[in-house]
Amino acid sequence: MDISTVSDQLIRKFASRVAMSADDRACVSALPFKLRTIDPSTYMLREGQHPTRCAFILEGLAYRQKLTPNGEREIVSIVMPGEFVDLQNLFLEESDHDIQALTRLTFAEIPISALHGLIANCPVAGHALWIDALIESSIHREWLLNIGRRNARSRLAHLLCEFSVRFRTSADADMAYELPMTQEQLGDALGLTPVHVNRVLKSLEAAGFIAREKRLVSVIDWPGLRDAAEFNERYLHLKQTRL
Template sequence: MTTEHAPADVLVSSIANRVALDDTDRAAIRAMPFRLRHYDARTYLLRQGGRPEHCAFILSGFAVRQKLTFMGARQILGFLLPGEFSDLQQLFLSRSDHNVQALTSLEVAECAIPDLQHLAMSRPAVGQALWISTLVEASMARENMLNIGRRDGLTRVAHLLCEFESRLPEAGLEDHGYDLPMTQEEIGDAVGLTAVHVNRTLKQLEAEGLIARTRRFVRIVDRKRLLARADFDPDYLHRDQPVFEFAG
């Protein structure tokens, strides 16, 4: 997904994937004031304890949600892709309980929280779409908890690869192959492993003929076997949910 289209048009398209929008809904979204912003890789969009004034809609690049322990150890809570809001929960929570950081060079469209609140409350279909997005994010967080808490190291990494393979086509990127936007250390921070352990598991997945790698590019060689090895069930992503027809 690029910024060759107006941010409002990209947002309209993203919301229309969740709910049916009428012409008034679309006009209200397009009337929203947006500010385009660029973030370099590793830059923070939001810090824990902060009081954000804007919500960011990702146009290109990748970001992560993360939390740090008192000793500075990091847990990546989830990855944010183009076509997603980075911080919808901040619409009604005054203080952030986690960090959002650019993983790669990132371009976002920012809108003031009061403006997005008004849009969500005055246009019920839009509010419904934002609510659905938040529920899906919660579903992904539950799956991530299961992945870290109950799966072995190789399965955790395989599951992460399958999730990216499932989510990236919706962001307008490649099918059956993609550039991993994170280092092995960052993968480890997402699945609770050391970078050394991540490196070993990736090599094992290659040795089993499930993936092939060229630097950071990952190609899915045997998708069926990889899904089984990853204990991956895409239901938690809710990709097959029908577009909601709002009756209001």
């Protein structure tokens, strides 16, 4: 992946949030970055670290996690290609959670100081970053509702619906994607045991909502899966996407 490709993806990211002039695009294009590729489970950031760079995912997925003192894990969000991993660290001096690669991950690391300069010199770019941070907060709120007030079937169905939408597939047709999480990881995201996750996946398949082949999940009955999940994509704020 060459420099121009990465710059184009960064410009496309900002332009998906706000209207940008040629000068605005030039400012984003001038951002310095370091291209990195890491293996699954590699830590990008650990709780307590003082971050100096902000990552923009190009390929693969990452996840945020919180750990209890006795080592119990909760996966609190999934980060996908075309998203910034750690915008909160632009202004918070210490990380309050871990970030790990879920799959093999390629990302651009941008110095926080460079992003501060971009925000100061290009208010439009700062506006775009605000939108991204606020949408991320909205997703966190929905995950909190999901784990706190939905039953196991609805929780898992909701996560499958969210993946379908966030992977930018059409809700008007059958959807298929590789589910990148093990049953243990799904359980840690949903407050369920791996055994319970397996049981619920089988029930959704038996109901005709999805079909599975290894890690490939195909959504066969989108309306049925949506109903089972009580899914409303409003919290994803898709109307905020300009492209």
